[in-house]
Amino acid sequence: MSNVDWQGKHVTVAGLGVSGIPAARVLHGLGAVVTVVNDGDDERSRAQAAELEAQGITVRLGDGDTLPPSTELVVTAPGWKPGKPLFAAAADAGVPVWGDVELAWRLRGQDGREPAPWLAVTGTNGKTTTVRMLASILEAAGLRTAAVGNIGVSLLDAVLGEETYDVLAVELSSYQLHWAPSLRAHSAAVLNLAPDHLDWHGSMEAYAADKGRIYEGNRVACVYNAADPATEDLVREADVEEGCRAIGFTLGTPGPSQLGVVDGILVDRAFVKNRQKQAQELAETADVDPPAPHNIANALAAAALARAFGVEPAAVRDGLRNFRPDPHRIEHVADVDGVAYVDDSKATNTHAAEASLAAYDSIVWIAGGLAKGATFDELVTGCAKRLRGVVLMGADRALIREALARHAPEVPVVDLARTDTGAMSEAVREAARxxxxxxxxxxxxxxxxxxxxxxxxxxxxxxxxxxxxxxAESV
Structure with a gap:
């Protein structure tokens, strides 16, 4: 169904929302007979349904498990779990299931334009930052590009919109990759792998396998994290085009076919003429904002993908210098009475928090919230020597408190039970104390x-x- 006549094709779109609504509109515009099914039947869903129905699209609310008759293709929102009855019914009927990423991939070039290659990024943490760094580097090289995908800009808009691109920097989640069986990137990176979303995937093995789909059919480079052997294992298991290379990145001195760091310099020993003996300087660690270790790793992964696309070293340096991180990612808020206050609210799992904690020497840590099934012993053991104190808040704070009691009993802990709007102010006051x-x-x-x-x-x-x-109070 890559280059078919969509006229009259019966397509079921699973889910209203940021991916389902654009997919429904695109398919309807191509002439497909579109039915949207949705689990919810609330006020917001009814308003969205009314807009689509006004365009001639059928919407069934509160009935997301039943496959409509005559369906020839299901296009699903990425968050819908594979075990839903809708997908079992599709499998029984021999009906393929795509995600919006798969739909975008299949539609590229359908308007007659030469499709832009995709440089794709996934991983448990760091995806958005790496993709935005990559887009900044590509822009510095004078290329028409955009950061798209799970980052918030619709791939359908990028593929079918009026603007043309030389290359796309694409962030892909494990959900999106699960529903994208034919995706074939120019080059791709898996930044890291740690347990996450296991309730959706069912196991760590299934989660890793879906992440590994990003390497399938790569043409030029499969970029992996030399400090995370699981990412290199995924490269070994991938079926790639002949000549595609495995390219590692490391915070240490790089070997051949790697990018790394030497005396505060980001260097390339992968895309040079004599990688056995030569290295190319790309940028300084000071060019990376912020220069925390895991962010240096993000920069190296972005640089590897850009270099795989033929970008010159000066553009890597300029792109990293031009890049500014999104809010709430190791964001320095203020210095008050000689103490730095840093917001890494985006650290929503233990792997991300571990990277953040490793960036500072003496820390008062504010932590807690919804654990999503995580355990904290390994995290606490790794950061215990850096902790001046801990302030805990949120529903599952007891899990962290118990890990601290086991592995850092000497660290003072403040346990905040309140969950009202003033809780964060109290947490900051206690941390300052x-x-x-x-x-x-x-x-x-x-x-x-x-x-x-x-x-x-x-x-x-x-x-x-x-x-x-x-x-303001301390002034």
């Missing part, structure tokens, strides 16, 4: 936010507001 000049108060919760906040952005904003209020 524990901190000493030269310390960092780091909010890296290692948990999701939805027990107390709408999302991690709102949690980060609450922290920043509380810090700024404290700064």
């Amino acid at each position: 524990l901190a000493r000049p030269g310390d960092t108060v780091l909010m890296a919760p290692a948990c999701a936010s939805m027990d107390m906040f709408v999302n991690y952005n709102k949690r980060g904003e609450a922290f920043a507001d509380a810090v700024r209020a404290r700064a």
Whole structure:
């Protein structure tokens, strides 16, 4: 169904939302007979359904498990779990299931334009930052590009919109990759692998396998993390085009076919004429904002993908210098009374929090929220020597408190039971009481936010507001 006449094709779109609504509209515009099915039947869903129905699209609310008659293709929102009855019915009927990424991939070039190659990124943490770094580097090289995919810009818009691109920097989640069987990137990177979304995938093995789909059919480079052997294992298992290379990145001195760091310089020993004996300087660690170890790793992965696409070293340097991180990602908020306050609300799992905690020497840690089934013993063991104190909040804070009692019993802990809007202000006050000049108060919760906040952005904003209020008081 790559280059078919969509006229009259019966397509079921599973889910209203940021991917389902655009997919329904695109398919309807191509002449397909579109039916949208949705689990919810609330006020918002009814309003969305009314807009689609006004365009001639059928919508069935509160009935997301039944496959409509005559369906020839299901296009699903990425978050719908594979075990839903709708997909079992599709399998029984021999009906293929695509995600919106797969649909975008199949539609590229259908308007007669030469399709832009995809440089794709996945991983448990760091995807958005790496993709935005990559887009900045590509722009510095004078290429027409965009950061798209799971980052928030629709791939369908990028593929079918009026603007043309030389190359796309594409962020892909494990959900999206699960539903994208024919995706074949120019080059791709898996940044890291740690347990996450296991309730959706069913096991760590299934989660890793879906991440590994990003390497399938790569033409030029499969970029992996030399410090995370599981990512290299995925490269070994991938079926790639002949001549595609495995390219590692490391925070240490790189070997041949790797990018790494030497004396504060990001260097390339992969895309040089004599990689056995030569290395190409790309940038300084000071060009990376912030220069935390895991962010240097993100920069190296972005540089590897850009170099695989033929970008010159100067553009790597300029792109990294031009890049500014999104809010709530190791974001320095203020210095108050000699103490730095850092917002890493985006650290919603233990792997992300571990990277954040490793960036500072003496920390008062604000943590807690929804654990999503995580355990914290390994995280606490790794950061115990860096902790001046800990302030805990949120629904599953007891899990972290118990891990601290086991592995860092000497570290003072403040346990906040309150969950009202003033809880973050109290957390910052308690952290300030524990901190000493030269310390960092780091909010890296290692948990999701939805027990107390709408999302991690709102949690980060609450922290920043509380810090700024404290700064105003200290003047």
